[in-house]
Amino acid sequence: MKDVEVKSLYRESLLHADSEITVSGWVRTNRGSNKFGFIELNDGSFFKSVQVVYEAEFLDNFEEIAKAPISAALKVTGTFVLTPDAKQPFEIKAKKIVIEAGSDPDYPLQKKRHSMEFLREIAHLRPRSNTFSAVFRVRSMVAYAIHKFFQDKNFVYVHTPIITASDCEGAGEMFKVTTLDMNDLPKGDDGKVEYSDDFFGKEAGLTVSGQLEAETFALAFRNVYTFGPTFRAENSNTARHASEFWMIEPEMAFAELADNMDTAEAMMKYIINYVMENAPEEMEFFNKFIDKGLIDRLSNIINSDFERISYTEAVDLLQKSGEQFQYPVQWGIDLQTEHERYLTEKIYKKPVFVTDYPKEIKAFYMRLNDDNKTVAACDLLVPGVGEIIGGSQREERYDVLKERIEEIGMTEEDYWWYMDLRKYGGVKHSGYGLGFDRIIMYITGMGNIRDVLPFPRTPKSAEF
C-alpha cells in the first residue's frame, strides 16, 4: 500500500477516516506497558506527528516494537480513527508495524532540551527536532513565496554570477577563489603572484552582491530579481552575520523610489501572509516557545501602511525625542540600530521607510538628489530589528555616475559595462536588497543566524 503523508492526515482528515492506511516515519517517542503502547511517528512531511497505538494482541512483533528507540524508522499499517474527544485529533490503530531502520542507543537527539550551541554541532541531525523542523520548513516556504510573488508579477529571475573577477564590488571583504597550487605559487619578476596562470586568468572572488548584473537585466526585461548566495569575508562573530548567506535583489526599470517602496512593502506583506496561511502550526510553535509576541508583531506588519519619512525628518524626530541614545544623533551620521528601532517601535509602532540619506554614507550607485547632498535611498525599518531592507533609485545619468565613481577612487573604465547601461536607453531604475536569512530570523523569531541556515559558515567554522 502506498504511504499516506502525515500532512494529509492533518489537512484532509475526513478523507482517511476509518480507512486502512500506511504511514512511514521516524519514532519521536515510544511509551507503553506490556500489553500496548503509543508511538509518536513523524514522517517529515508535517510539523506534527501522528499517534500510533499498538497492542500485543494484534502484533506478532510487539516486543520488538515496544523497544523501538527514538529515531528508528517504521512502516505502520492500520486503521485511521478520528478521536474528537482525545488530546490528539486522531490516531492509527496498528495492524502491522515493520521496522525499516533501527537507531543506535547513542542517538544524540534524546527527548530533552538541548542548547542551540550543541544542536549546531549536530547540524546533520537537528532538522529532526521540533524547532529546526519548523525553521527549515518555514525557510523553504518563504523562499517559494518570494519566487511566487515576483513570478506572479512577471519579474524575470536572473542567476547573477557567484564567482566574479570584477573590481566593482569592493574587494576588501571578498573571498578569493583560485586553483593555483598554494604551496607552489607562480610568481612574476616582481615577486608577486602571477594570476594570469590562475583558472580565470586573473584574480577572482566570491560575489558580495548581484545588483550591478541585475541592473543589466532590468534594462532588458524591465522587472527582474536575483535570489542566490552571497558572501562576506568579514571576521565578525555576531548573531546576525554569516559568511555565506542568501540575498534577494529585485531591480525595476521605469521605476522611481516610490515604486521601489511599493514593491518592497507588498512583498513583505505577501510573504508573511503566505507563511501564516501555510504554516500555522509552525508559527504557533515559534510564538509559544521561541518568541512570545511574534504573531502580533507580524500581524502588525501585514495590517500597517508603512510610514515613509526622509532621513532629515528622522534625524529631526530623534533629536526632539528627548531620548538618551548611546550614539548622539546629528545630520550626517549613519543611523544605528538603536535609532532605527526607536523610530519604528516607539514613534511609529509600525514599519518605516527612511529615504534620502546623505550621499557620504551611501553607495556610489545611488541616485543623487537635486539638493546635491542626499541620495534617493530607502531603508525599511521594522519593529524588533531595525533595518531589514536597503534600496535605492540608481544613478542613471552618465556624467553624474562618472563623477561619483571617480570620487571613490575608481575610473569609468573599471565599470565599463555598468557605464554602458547609462549610454544605451538607461532609464530611471530602482531596486533593493533583502537578506533572506535575516527575513527568516524575523519571521521565526530565531535569535541567531546560525540557527536559520542549514549549515552555517562563519569565521573558523565550515563544518559539514
Next chain:
Amino acid sequence: MKDVEVKSLYRESLLHADSEITVSGWVRTNRGSNKFGFIELNDGSFFKSVQVVYEAEFLDNFEEIAKAPISAALKVTGTFVLTPDAKQPFEIKAKKIVIEAGSDPDYPLQKKRHSMEFLREIAHLRPRSNTFSAVFRVRSMVAYAIHKFFQDKNFVYVHTPIITASDCEGAGEMFKVTTLDMNDLPKGDDGKVEYSDDFFGKEAGLTVSGQLEAETFALAFRNVYTFGPTFRAENSNTARHASEFWMIEPEMAFAELADNMDTAEAMMKYIINYVMENAPEEMEFFNKFIDKGLIDRLSNIINSDFERISYTEAVDLLQKSGEQFQYPVQWGIDLQTEHERYLTEKIYKKPVFVTDYPKEIKAFYMRLNDDNKTVAACDLLVPGVGEIIGGSQREERYDVLKERIEEIGMTEEDYWWYMDLRKYGGVKHSGYGLGFDRIIMYITGMGNIRDVLPFPRTPKSAEF
C-alpha cells in the same frame, strides 16, 4: 497614467481595446516618412514588441521621435487599436511620446545578425536581443516550474552550503576559497601553507554537489530538494561545460530506485509542459530559428512513457544492434554519448532510464545490488543529448557503505556525519541530480552552455 505592460496587451487585448493607454519601453526599430512613422517598442515584459504609430499631425516633437535610435527609451501614450486585418494584431496610435532616455549611435546591438561569440562579449546587452530575451525568460520560467513542481508535492527546499571544508566531495576539481594574503602566505615549519590562519581555519573550497547534505535533510523531512550553484574547476572548454552552473538535487526518504524514476519522469514532463503553456511565443521562436524540430522532440517527451532498462540489457542491445560505434561496447564500460543517443534515438525513440550500472564506474554512495557487481543507479537518456539526469538509491547500510568508502581510500571518520545518517533511522532513500543549465539548453535548443547562462564562467573567462 500607470504603464500597461506589453504582456497584458497580448494576453488581454480585449481589456484594452480602444482605450487610452501608456506604455514605456525601448525602441527595437523605428522607420517612417516625414509625415508618420512606426516604432516597434519592447518593454521587456514580453517576448514580442508592440507597434506604435506616430504622426507629425499629433506630435509636437515628431522630428525628435522620428530620430529616436534603437534602444532609446520612450513613454508612449495613445489609443490601443485592434487591427485584425493587419500583420500585427494591434497597434498604439500615439498621442504623446516622451523620450525617457536616449541611446548613443554606437549601440552595438544594431538590427542585423550577430555571432553568438560577439554577443557573449556584450553579455550586459544581449538580453535585449530576441534570442537572449527568449532564453533568459524561459530560464526564469523553468526555475520557477521546478520550485512549483516540488513545493506542490510538499518537498522542502534546502540551501546546502556553497563553501565547504568537507573532504567528502573529491577535492580534485574544486576551486579553493581563501582570505590569506596570496603574496605573503603563512607557512609552517614544513614550508607548507598554514591553513589554521585561514578564514575557516582549514582548507576550504566551492561545492561540487549538495547531495550529501541534502541526504541529512531527507532523513528529517522525507522529501527535499536543493537548487543552487555548484562549481567544477575542470579545465575543459566544451559547449557543455561551465565552471559555475546550477543544479537541482531532489532527495527522498522511504524511496527506492523506481520511486526516483517516477519523480524524475513526472518532473521532466511538468517543466516542459509549463514552458510550452507559458512561453508559446518563445518556443515557437526557438523552433523556427534555433532548432527546427525542437517542439516535436519536447512533445515526444511529454507524451511518452519513459522506457526503463538495465545497463546489462542496454549493453546487450547495443552489441546486437550491428551499429559500428567509435567506442566498442562491452559490459563494464561507461556508456558514451554515442551509445546513449543510439539507445534513446534509434532503439526506443523516447526517453530511457538505464539502471543498475557496474559499481566500478559509479559513485561510492550508490546502493550495492544483491549481485555485488552493480549499483542501484539510474541515468535518464533523452533524444538529442544523451544523459540528462543521473541518480541512484543511496547505500543506507552502514557496513556496506564503510567498505565502499575504504575502497576509495577514505575512512569512515572522513564521513562521520554521513555515516551517522546510517546509524540513526537510516532508511532507504534515493535522489538524483539535474544540471539546470543543460535542461535550459535542451528546452531552448541552444547549443552552447555559455548562451544559457547570464554571465558564464569558463576557463580564463569571468567577465562582468
